[in-house]
Amino acid sequence: MRSDPVRLFQTLPHACGYYAERTAQNLVLDPAAPQLDKIYGSALEHGFRRAGGHLYFPHCPQCRACTPCRIDVEKFAPDRSQRRCLKRNADLSLIEVTPGYNHERHALYRDYLQSRHAGGGMDEADASDFRRFLTAPWSPTVFLELRLGERLLGVAVTDICPNGVSAVYTFFDPAEAARGLGTFAILQQVELARRRGLAWVYLGFWIAGHPKMDYKRRFRPLQVRRADGWHETRDSEE
Template sequence: MKSDVVRLFQTLPHECGYYPGRTAQNLVIDPSAPHLAAVYGTALSRGFRRAGGHVYHPHCSSCRACVPCRVVVAGFSPDRSQRRCRARNADLETRAVPARYSEEYFELYQRYLAGRHRGGGMDSPQHEDFSRFLYTDWSPTQFLEIRRNGRLLGVAVTDVCSQGLSAVYTFYDPAETARGLGTFAIQAQLDWAARENLAHLYLGYWIDGHPKMDYKRRFQPLELLRQGSWVGFAQPRGDTVAE
């Protein structure tokens, strides 16, 4: 992405969300750019990610731990744990719908944050926080609903671009932890991408050895963006997966 096509801004240092005691900075595409929707897909393929109305890339002065990653859809082969997860959730239905606010979504979002991220600064969201964080007017966002007999169990917030799908965020019923809905949602997004003949599912950033990011290496074939080029990432696969 060239700076003469879009303007890039660097944020001020702020607390790192992954490593206590570290500071982080991001490069952000000008959020007021009128053609932001048009360049978003290209930005995605070059390692950027969306949060709300901001398209950003980590740009820390002394750390390069965050590495963009994506799954090659056509080559995906679930491991044994992922196959068990799919079988365990054979009673679920999925449906992609336009992103929007609803009390049903918000109530589930509240319960998810309270159950999974208590004390993390997001566990008391307001109505406007839901929309501000998950989608924006220009973003090509769909909600992949996960339901059982009509009851909403999860939502995978997904951006749909010609370059592929981007898994933005997933929230689900914390009482259904045994189902592994996080893993199930990624497999459902891979199924969706395959139906649409999209080449990649973007999973944001992978951090080597970080417990919250380690699950991403289990979705093979995985590619990492290294020095401007996407390269394959081979990793032995065991049977334990973060759900």
């Protein structure tokens, strides 16, 4: 059975979240389309990303810095630094929970944004901002909570699709930055995909050389999506 076509929109130019001197535009699948849950996996395969209830792809006229990337779960093995991260966080519990808002998660989210994105417009996120950005009624989302005893240290917002896991967003206690909880969360998402027999962990967009995005190249082998499909990165690209 053929599904109905989904309209594709282009946003107006807006400030780039990565380069202050640039503007950005996105292609967005119609957020009102009733079959977004069914096409989500295919959208990931084509390089799209979920933010709240939107599936989008950067489409900036003068820039192609944002490159979709994913981890090959079968081939991936943690490097020495990532093994140290696993050891450093061996005292944490990982709990898979139903996604959604509560006061504990929101307090952690607010603290993280105020530490990492102060003055950027996200740092005063209220309950509706939390729900709107991290969840969607149609998305196959779980929250992976990272806890030290009863204390919540981090949350990895994770979508589980038929073809892979999408690492949507991770937020954590800024006082625990030395633990490398962002790296630890990705390593746990790789293990989640492995347990479920899924081939890929989608990491969103890689920007070569960008201080906030270049960390993704350390999860090797990393695949990036070019105009002709997915390719494993080469040392010369990194």
